[in-house]
Amino acid sequence: xTIISRTVAELVTPAVVAxxxxxxxxDAALMAELPRLIAAARAQAEHITGRVYRRGVERxxxxxxxxxxxxxxxxxxxxxxVSYWDGADWITLTDDQAPQWVITDDGLGVRIAPAAxxxxxxxxxxxxxRAVRVDVTVGPxxxxxxxxxxxxxxxxxxxxxxxxxxxxAGRALDAHPLFARLLDAEWIAHA
Numbered sequence: 217x218t219i220i221s222r223t224v225a226e227l228v229t230p231a232v233v234a235x236x237x238x239x240x241x242x243d244a245a246l247m248a249e250l251p252r253l254i255a256a257a258r259a260q261a262e263h264i265t266g267r268v269y270r271r272g273v274e275r276x277x278x279x280x281x282x283x284x285x286x287x288x289x290x291x292x293x294x295x296x297x298v299s300y301w302d303g304a305d306w307i308t309l310t311d312d313q314a315p316q317w318v319i320t321d322d323g324l325g326v327r328i329a330p331a332a333x334x335x336x337x338x339x340x341x342x343x344x345x346r347a348v349r350v351d352v353t354v355g356p357x358x359x360x361x362x363x364x365x366x367x368x369x370x371x372x373x374x375x376x377x378x379x380x381x382x383x384x385a386g387r388a389l390d391a392h393p394l395f396a397r398l399l400d401a402e403w404i405a406h407a
Contacts, residue, residue, distance in 0.1 A: 222272035237375035257373040290352035303340030
């Protein structure tokens, strides 16, 4: 899966984290570091839960049309667009050709099939062997749709890293095992 875009800002602003962690907003060096720490905590939350918390488009490139039983990995998909190589350019399926898609029972992917009464178009070879692109929109549409427990996890993680500078010394920001419990309601078993 390749990330094509991320359209929603980070879930928590540096100002919110600074207030939560009781950080002096006049400490320019620390305030400049907060966006990186926030991004790291969000990425950890996504890894722990198997979900995506920033709206974006992720792409899977296939060598042929997927079977109706094939699962395209995509945590919490909101939309699906399919394009194919016609020998000269990538063609996006139009509204009347738009594939049918369903979210898997575990919420970690989608299965797609041609629209009712349609069949997949004929594919041409791509020099790199890729012929079909499936773009899946994932993540909440607005930051307010992110569960409060995720925001709490981010604030708590960043506050702990700030409180224990040694945790940041190696640039490897380890997840706090107790804070991960904040995400229990969001956790999805990894396949």
